[in-house]
Amino acid sequence: MMNYGLKSQHSPLQELDGRSKLISLAVIFSLVLIFSHPLYMAVLLTLVLLVWWIARLPFKLIKDLIQFILMIGIIILVVQIFFYPGTTNLLRISKPVPAIGFSGYITLEGILFGVAMVLRLVVIMVVAPLMVMTTPLPELMLALVKLKVPYRFAFIMTTALSLLPSIQNHAAIIQQAQLCRGITYDAAGKFLTKLRASAALMVPLILGAFRDSQTLDVAMSSRAFGAPVKRTFLLESHFRPVDYLLLAFTLLLLVGGIYLRVLGYGTY
Amino acid sequence: MARENIILCENLDFIYPNGVQALHNITLAIEPGEYVAFVGQNGSGKTTLVKHFNGLLKPTHGTVRVFGEDTQEKKVSYLSRKVGYVFQNPDDMLFCNSVEEEIAYGPRMIGLGLEEIGAKVERILRELELDNQREIHPFALSLGDRQRLAVACVLSLDPEMFVFDEPTTGQDYFGGKSIMMLIDQLHAKGKTIVIITHDMPLVAEHARRVVVMNRGQIALDGSPEQVFRQTAQLRQLSLRAPQVTLLAQNLGLKDRTILEAASMIRWLAEDYLPAPGVMQGEQA
Amino acid sequence: MQPVSSFSTSPCGKEKMSPLVEFKDVTFSYPRTEQSAIRNISFEISPGEFVALIGPSGAGKSTLCYSFNGSVPQLFNGNMAGSVTVAGRDTCQEEIPILAQHVGLVVQNARTQLFNVSVLQEVGFGCENLGMPRERIRERVQQALSFVGLSGLEEREPTALSGGQQQRLAIACVLAMDPEVLVLDEPTSELDPIGSEQVMGVIARMNRELGKTIFLVTHDMEFVAKYASRVLVLCEGLLIEDGSSEKVFSNSALLERARIRPPQVCEVAQGLRQKGYSLNRIPINMDMAIEMFMGLRHG
Numbered sequence: 001m002m003n004y005g006l007k008s009q010h011s012p013l014q015e016l017d018g019r020s021k022l023i024s025l026a027v028i029f030s031l032v033l034i035f036s037h038p039l040y041m042a043v044l045l046t047l048v049l050l051v052w053w054i055a056r057l058p059f060k061l062i063k064d065l066i067q068f069i070l071m072i073g074i075i076i077l078v079v080q081i082f083f084y085p086g087t088t089n090l091l092r093i094s095k096p097v098p099a100i101g102f103s104g105y106i107t108l109e110g111i112l113f114g115v116a117m118v119l120r121l122v123v124i125m126v127v128a129p130l131m132v133m134t135t136p137l138p139e140l141m142l143a144l145v146k147l148k149v150p151y152r153f154a155f156i157m158t159t160a161l162s163l164l165p166s167i168q169n170h171a172a173i174i175q176q177a178q179l180c181r182g183i184t185y186d187a188a189g190k191f192l193t194k195l196r197a198s199a200a201l202m203v204p205l206i207l208g209a210f211r212d213s214q215t216l217d218v219a220m221s222s223r224a225f226g227a228p229v230k231r232t233f234l235l236e237s238h239f240r241p242v243d244y245l246l247l248a249f250t251l252l253l254l255v256g257g258i259y260l261r262v263l264g265y266g267t268y
Numbered sequence: 269m270a271r272e273n274i275i276l277c278e279n280l281d282f283i284y285p286n287g288v289q290a291l292h293n294i295t296l297a298i299e300p301g302e303y304v305a306f307v308g309q310n311g312s313g314k315t316t317l318v319k320h321f322n323g324l325l326k327p328t329h330g331t332v333r334v335f336g337e338d339t340q341e342k343k344v345s346y347l348s349r350k351v352g353y354v355f356q357n358p359d360d361m362l363f364c365n366s367v368e369e370e371i372a373y374g375p376r377m378i379g380l381g382l383e384e385i386g387a388k389v390e391r392i393l394r395e396l397e398l399d400n401q402r403e404i405h406p407f408a409l410s411l412g413d414r415q416r417l418a419v420a421c422v423l424s425l426d427p428e429m430f431v432f433d434e435p436t437t438g439q440d441y442f443g444g445k446s447i448m449m450l451i452d453q454l455h456a457k458g459k460t461i462v463i464i465t466h467d468m469p470l471v472a473e474h475a476r477r478v479v480v481m482n483r484g485q486i487a488l489d490g491s492p493e494q495v496f497r498q499t500a501q502l503r504q505l506s507l508r509a510p511q512v513t514l515l516a517q518n519l520g521l522k523d524r525t526i527l528e529a530a531s532m533i534r535w536l537a538e539d540y541l542p543a544p545g546v547m548q549g550e551q552a
Numbered sequence: 553m554q555p556v557s558s559f560s561t562s563p564c565g566k567e568k569m570s571p572l573v574e575f576k577d578v579t580f581s582y583p584r585t586e587q588s589a590i591r592n593i594s595f596e597i598s599p600g601e602f603v604a605l606i607g608p609s610g611a612g613k614s615t616l617c618y619s620f621n622g623s624v625p626q627l628f629n630g631n632m633a634g635s636v637t638v639a640g641r642d643t644c645q646e647e648i649p650i651l652a653q654h655v656g657l658v659v660q661n662a663r664t665q666l667f668n669v670s671v672l673q674e675v676g677f678g679c680e681n682l683g684m685p686r687e688r689i690r691e692r693v694q695q696a697l698s699f700v701g702l703s704g705l706e707e708r709e710p711t712a713l714s715g716g717q718q719q720r721l722a723i724a725c726v727l728a729m730d731p732e733v734l735v736l737d738e739p740t741s742e743l744d745p746i747g748s749e750q751v752m753g754v755i756a757r758m759n760r761e762l763g764k765t766i767f768l769v770t771h772d773m774e775f776v777a778k779y780a781s782r783v784l785v786l787c788e789g790l791l792i793e794d795g796s797s798e799k800v801f802s803n804s805a806l807l808e809r810a811r812i813r814p815p816q817v818c819e820v821a822q823g824l825r826q827k828g829y830s831l832n833r834i835p836i837n838m839d840m841a842i843e844m845f846m847g848l849r850h851g
Contacts, residue, residue: 137669162667165711170360176324177360179344180353181421182377200363207359207407212664218623219665222657223725227649229683234676234690310715310744411609438741440609440771441813466744469816506746511774511816511838518842529816533823541848544828 013055013134018143020243025131027250031257032123035266038112041119048127055134065125073118080114081106137162138235151231167209174204272336273297274351274429274460275321279330282316282484290316292484293330300428303461305471308481309506314464317481318431321462322351335428349378352422356434358414362406367398367417370406374424388424396420396450412443419450429460436467448474469510472496472527480505493525570640571596572732572765573620578634580615580624589615591789593634599732602759602766604780604797606773608811612789613769614660617737620767621655622648639732649681656726660737662719666710671702671721674710678729689728696724699762700754716747720754727758733765734758741771748772752779773815777801777836785810802834817841 013021032044052062066073082093083100086107096104135143137158144154178200220226260266275298282291290313298304298321306314319325320332323344332339334350355361364370371392375385393399396416401409406417415435422430432451436444444467452474455461465471471478471492478495480488482505488495496502496509499517508514516526519540526532537544574596581588590612597603605613618624622643625632636643639654659665668674675696679689697703700720705713710721719739726734736755740748756779758764770776776783776797783800785793787810793800800806801814804822813819820841821834829848835841 138673159667162669166664173355173357174360176344177353177355178363179324180322180348180355181361182345182348182374182425203363203407204359204361212661215659215661215664216667217627218618218657219659221623221627221648222621222652222655222659223678224649224652224681224729227681227683228647229649232680232683232686232689234673234680234686236686309746438738440607440811442811443609506749508745512820515817515820515838515841515845518838519845529819529823532816532820533827536820536824536845537827537829540845541824541829542851544830 011055011057011134013051013130014136015240015242016134016246017237017239017243018135018139019146019237020239020246021131021135022143022147024246024250025127027254028127029124030254032120034257034261036113036116037266038116038119040266041116041123045119045123045126048123048130052126052130055130057130057133061129062126065129066122069121069125073121076117076121077114080117081110084110084113086110086113132161138233139237142233142235142237145231145233146237152226166212167205170208171201171205174201177204272300273333274300274302274335276333276336277317277320277330278333280317280320280327280332281329282313282320282325283328290484294484294486296479296486296489298429298460298462300460301455301458303455303474303476304479305463305465305475305477306479306481307465307468307471307507308487311483312481313484314479314481315433316484318433318462318464319353321429321431322353323347324353345377348422348427349425350427351429351431352425352427353431354418354422354433354435356437358411358418359407361418361421362414365405366403367406367409367420368393368402370417371420371424374421378425392420392423396423411439412446415443415447416450419447419454423454427459429462430454431462431464433464434466435463436465436470444470468508469528472510472513480507492527496527497525572599572639573597573767574635574637575619576635576637578619578632578636580619580630580632582615582628582630585630588789589630590619590786593791595784595791595794597733597765597767599765600759600763601782602756602780603768603782603784604776605767605769605784605786606771606776606800606810606812607786611786611810613786614737616786617657617659617735617767617769619643620733620735621651621657622646623657652678652726652731653682653729654731655733655735656723656729656731658719658722658726658734658736658739660739661742662722662739663711663715665722665725666718668710670706671697671708671710671713672706674721675724675728678725682729692728692730693724696728699727699757700724701750714747715743716750719743719747719751723751723754723758731764733767735767737769738771739768740775748775755779773801773813774837777815785812797836798834801836 028044028048032041035041049062052059082102084107085103086109088108089105090108091106092104093106094104096102132140141154141158144157145151183200275296277294277296280291280294281289283289294317306318308314316325320327320339321334323339323342323346326340334347339347362370364373368389371389372385375388380388393402396419398413398416398420401413406414409417430451435447435451439447448470451461451463463470463475475492478488478490478492479486480495480502487505488498488501496513499509499514502509510527512526512529512532516532516535521535526535575593578593579588579591593616605616607613615624619636620638620643624630625644626648632644638651641651641654643651666674668677672693675693676689679692684692694703697706700723702717702720702724705717710718713721723734723736723739734755739755740751743751752775755766755768759766759779768780780797783793783795783797784791785800785806792810793803793806801818807814815836817835817838817840821831821844825831831844833844835844
């Protein structure tokens with residue numbers, strides 16, 4: 001579960017050193033933020049999906065991820081379509097409302113920008129699990145530390161991920177317990193009832209997590225967490241030729257991207 | 269006239285989504301008024317079986333009937349009005365802002381009238397001795413009181429049968445005794461009781477019927493006297509009868525089973541040992 | 553795994569050695585609470601002892617456990633009076649990571665402290681934190697896993713283990729740091745009979761074979777009678793008794809005050825006494841009871 005389902009298959013991406021993956025991740029993030037034209041986003045997205053395919057990760061997961069952000073995506077699109085200060089007017093909607101920056105028109109730039117923003121979101125949402133699912137947590141931790149991220153910080157980030165399954169388990173038990181109280185989760189009933197039911201899930205869950213975290217604090221100290229010495233890592237990681245290749249490629253991508261942007265491409 | 273069974277399992281198989289078969293061809297009946305303990309190692313299937321009694325789990329093969337109704341298509345919220353389930357951790361069941369609200373929740377959910385809800389809440393508060401804490405937030409109560417509250421909430425749906433999942437595990441003697449007294453009271457009022465537990469003295473001192481599970485099957489099913497006599501089999505299942513039971517057996521008692529300290533004392537004083545006055549001097 | 557050489561346990565123990573653990577008039581209250589969790593606690597533990605701590609829920613047993621390695625007071629910001637010394641070190645002054653090398657604390661609910669991806673990583677976590685060389689860590693991990701009976705499971709996910717295995721894993725995690733003292737807070741309360749037997753077996757062997765000093769909190773009185781040479785009774789934060797299991801389980805008034813139910817054989821013996829039998833001892837385990845009652849029967 002910690003590897004999120006990759007135990008049975010072997011992903012080629014697992015061959016790579018965590019550091020080169022992290023650096024590539026950072027480069028993709030930067031490129032996605034540098035540009036704001038949907039075409040460039042689409043290119044980046046295609047690249048990321050290609051990597052996803054190479055990594056042999058299930059495509060169903062992408063569908064799930066997109067469904068997850070669909071609501072936000074639509075809101076972003078609508079907002080940009082109506083409010084982006086574009087110049088190519090396409091369609092008159094109503095009288096201008098200067099107070100909220102609405103020009104009264106749907107603009108071409110608005111649509112393009114909206115699409116770009118949504119694509120940007122999709123790229124980010126796809127590239128993150130790409131990292132997490134192809135890198136066992138100890139490797140991720142080691143990579144972060146070798147990249148000079150303070151150990152405590154790296155620890156907090158990676159351990160939150162590993163504690164997630166136990167919280168999910170507890171949530172499932174609480175749901176069962178509350179079913180026995182007469183709550184129905186699957187009812188086509190009132191929205192408020194469903195909302196109340198979800199809120200009801202939170203209380204024991206958070207309380208449990210809080211109590212557990214206190215004992216965890218003691219347990220961690222009892223295992224010398226935070227000792228003021230140079231920490232050993234059982235795991236070892238070395239750069240291989242394929243890592244250098246990847247780094248060279250991403251560096252090229254980054255430089256190329258910055259160059260293009262400076263020349264004025266990829267934006268309006 | 270045959271009494272209708274509360275629970276009837278016929279050829280019950282249960283297979284988890286990951287393919288592990290937890291229950292094999294279980295056939296079992298529970299009659300109204302029984303007081304049954306399910307024991308066995310973790311993984312023996314005891315909790316899996318009992319979760320079929322209120323629909324939390326549905327059979328993969330075979331049927332489970334609650335008061336004659338097949339559970340396959342029934343919702344847990346519906347079956348909870350017939351079979352109440354009290355979870356091991358009471359905190360997992362509580363989510364309202366006051367004790368009163370908590371007890372009223374179930375009846376409200378099933379649509380009872382305000383007056384009826386009020387009367388029911390009053391009655392339960394009194395029965396479970398929570399009436400002077402009615403305004404208190406559930407998580408501010410002591411563990412023992414939270415347990416009583418969880419029972420109160422289940423009681424508010426008026427089920428005929430109660431299931432208790434490990435009611436004494438992780439508690440000290442007093443806490444365990446307190447909840448067992450409550451459970452005995454419910455039984456005395458005519459409720460059918462099912463307990464899942466590891467606590468053998470609890471089983472010996474309170475249950476009237478013991479079902480021992482092993483690897484998804486019923487290994488033993490009988491009264492505590494009958495079950496605790498099977499020492500060899502119990503040892504094989506890595507279960508141990510209470511200390512007094514074993515002691516009596518070790519001292520040579522064969523024709524019956526001792527289940528608790530009081531009867532042990534009686535047997536020693538009346539049958540096994542000479543009268544106290546007869547013995548001279550102190551024994552080593 | 554070699555016993556720690558600095559505190560060797562001589563079989564006869566005739567010379568008085570300096571105590572390994574010393575609590576001197578310790579009182580601690582958590583922040584924003586009026587009532588102290590533990591009050592005026594004083595006791596000493598010598599190397600190699602097997603001490604059990606019993607008492608009702610809420611008596612302060614966990615707080616007492618946390619005091620062994622400095623977690624109380626260092627992690628809790630409460631008010632502490634008195635001193636706790638372990639292996640010559642003051643738990644208020646010394647850093648917890650240093651104390652952790654002398655006291656291995658296994659908290660309640662071992663499950664919650666297992667968060668690594670493999671059993672190997674989990675057991676090595678403590679040694680990694682201490683900056684030990686890699687080879688030595690691997691050695692320690694192998695030794696610890698072998699001792700608790702989990703060899704061969706290095707690549708398994710801790711969450712996939714059974715309850716008893718997880719508890720033994722938690723013990724291995726602190727055992728790998730080779731402390732002199734092991735403090736265990738209710739290690740078997742959530743386990744089934746097999747799991748409990750396995751865990752108690754490991755604890756007993758740590759005492760017998762490795763010479764580790766054990767401080768065990770438990771509600772299982774039969775275990776206490778079987779393994780502990782000494783029992784501390786904590787009630788509402790106060791230490792109300794410190795003696796042998798026999799002394800503690802024979803004292804009805806004490807048991808009632810501390811709301812403790814002794815092993816059933818003790819109850820039986822007390823009951824016989826009330827019926828007029830004069831017994832000069834209270835048996836605390838099965839063997840003693842058999843011997844005594846058979847002896848009484850045959851005069």
